[in-house]
Amino acid sequence: MDQTLMLGVEGVQKTILHGGSSEMPRFITGTKVTFHFRTQLCDDERTVLDDSKxxxxxxxxxxxxxxxxxxxxTLLTSMRPGEVAQFWCDVTHTGMYPMVAKSLRRIAEGKDPVDWHIHTCGMANMFAYHSLGYPDLDLLQKEPKPLYFVLELLKVEQPSEYNRESWALSDEERLKVVPLLHGQGNKLFKLGRYQDASNKYKEAIICIKNIQIKEKAWEAPWLKLEKMGHTLTLNYCQCLMRSEEYYEVIEHTTDIINQHPGVMKAYYVRAKAHVEVWNEAEAHTDFQKVLDLDPGMKKAVRKELQVLNMRMEEKREEDRQKYKGMF
Incomplete structure (x- = not known):
């Protein structure tokens, strides 16, 4: 079958390559659609950018x-299960494709699709060019072009027919699930299941970031979400500490401190990470900042400084033994 159709949407043309074998499904809010896709440039070679198969x-x-x-x-809701169709879409519909493709490629590579720990000033984002990490997507981002999407609709599930993961939730549902994920993470941490706990905290953080990106930076709703994100990130860092990922802890806490210098717990967690990697001067500086922000932490800081002194003495003795016969 090869039938060209107009969907009533400007800048979109559909060509059915293989007809579906069942009735037209109901597409309502919450319906999950599973499909394969192939994205091609509109050049003579029909260069393939991405192919889920x-x-x-x-x-x-x-x-x-x-x-x-x-x-x-729009494209998917015009299809039947089992149908294969090619869609030509002009640049008014393809501008976001490079960002979407970046996330999909990162998932395929086993990476986090969202750089949720990176904080960049909105004004800087507006005027600075940032590479997506893939040359073909960078080129498409600089010069948007029409694209062909070849879609194969595999399955359509109504909201009651599948368990909805956090990525499939609305913003309102995400807000409700964040404290549940937070509580689950805390319980898993207490049980010593640090990797499982970190996954819960990370999922909650991604939920918050997905909501926050739609809010205006530095206004009350955005700041409320920012505070929630800090708490979860610091909990996530506690899991990283247990996994001895100290440099990643320093990275995440530094991101928080750079944006919000008054978050005492971020200095405290970063100081403890500095202790573990023998960054003596940095640890002292952070512990002093903790005391400046909260003098009530004096007892806890004194205890941590004793640990630091002990670790530094062990390190110096280790170095003495290592280099004793060299001179």
Missing amino acids: TVGVPMEVVIGNMFKLEVWE
């Missing part, structure tokens, strides 16, 4: 969940 994992989108590439909802 090559990765071996189909894509999932929840209808009505504000997916970044909005046109995909």
Whole structure:
């Protein structure tokens, strides 16, 4: 079958390559759609940018969940299960594709799709060019172009037919699930299941970041979410400490401190990480900042400084033994 259709949406043309085998499904808010996709440039070679079949994992989108590439909802809701169709979309619909593709590629590479720990000034983002990490996507970001999307609709599930993960939730539902994830993380931490706890904290942080990006920076709703994110990030750092990922702890706490210099706990956690990697001067500086912000921490800081002194003495003795026969 090869039938060209207009979907009633300007800048979109559909060509059915293989007809579906069932009735047209109901697409309501919360419907989960599973599909394969191939993205191609509109050049003579039909250069392939991405192909989910090559990765071996189909894509999932929840209808009505504000997916970044909005046109995909329009395309998918015109299809039947089993159908394969090619869609030509002009640049008014493809501008967000490089960002979406970056996330999908990071997932395929086993990386975090969201650089949630990176804080960058909004004004800097507006005027500075940031590479996406993939040359072909960088080029498409600089010079947006029409694209072909070849979609194969595999499965359509109504909201009651599947367990909804946090990525499939609305913003309101995400806000409700954050404290649940936080509590689950705390319980797992107390049980010594640090990797499981860190996954819960990280999932909650991603929920918050997905909501926060839609708020105006530094206004009350944004700041409330920012504070929630700090608490979860510091809990996540406690898990990293148990896994001896001290430099990552220093990175995350430094991000917080650079944006919000008054967060005492960030200095305290960073100081403890500095202790573990023998950064004596940095640890002393951070512990002094803790006392400046909260004099009530004097007893806890004194105890940590004793640990630091002991570790530094052990390090010096170790170095003496190591280099004793060299001179």
